[in-house]
Amino acid sequence: MTEERRIDEHVGELLSGFVDGELTQQEQQRVQLHCENCKACDSSLHEIRALREKIGRSQLSALGQDEWRETMSDTAVKKSYGIGWLLILGGAVLAGAAGLYEVFTEPTTLTQVEKLIIGGLYGGMLLLFVSVLRQRLIERKTDKYKDVEI
Numbered sequence: 605m606t607e608e609r610r611i612d613e614h615v616g617e618l619l620s621g622f623v624d625g626e627l628t629q630q631e632q633q634r635v636q637l638h639c640e641n642c643k644a645c646d647s648s649l650h651e652i653r654a655l656r657e658k659i660g661r662s663q664l665s666a667l668g669q670d671e672w673r674e675t676m677s678d679t680a681v682k683k684s685y686g687i688g689w690l691l692i693l694g695g696a697v698l699a700g701a702a703g704l705y706e707v708f709t710e711p712t713t714l715t716q717v718e719k720l721i722i723g724g725l726y727g728g729m730l731l732l733f734v735s736v737l738r739q740r741l742i743e744r745k746t747d748k749y750k751d752v753e754i
């Protein structure tokens with residue numbers, strides 16, 4: 605087999621090794637020389653290179669996805685914390701409203717001071733509820749992931 609004929613031989617099976625830098629210097633030269641003269645092998649070489657690049661990119665984006673997931677779970681924890689507070693406060697506000705309605709509409713044995721205390725407690729809960737709700741709305745506005753409702 606002369607050197608001339610070896611260059612004419614297609615190098616398809618060597619291309620991936622060539623791209624990965626796993627060939628001997630002799631093989632590398634053979635691939636290079638052949639691809640300069642053979643369109644088929646040259647385009648295969650380009651395809652393999654493009655494929656390797658794509659794999660490299662998808663590995664990178666997989667890494668990005670992990671970071672994204674981490675951010676998501678962190679955001680989810682914050683969200684459920686906020687939602688939990690909203691549920692507790694919302695329930696308290698409703699219970700307070702029901703109690704307040706009774707206090708001011710039904711004839712009760714409560715003194716004015718007791719009514720004031722109840723009113724104050726209710727007002728405090730309402731303020732807390734509004735401030736948490738406000739915070740949630742601000743967070744939601746600045747949130748990149750708007751998939752979770754309040």
Ligand SMILES: [Zn+2]
Pocket residue numbers: 613614615616638642643644645646
């Ligand atoms: Zn060829």
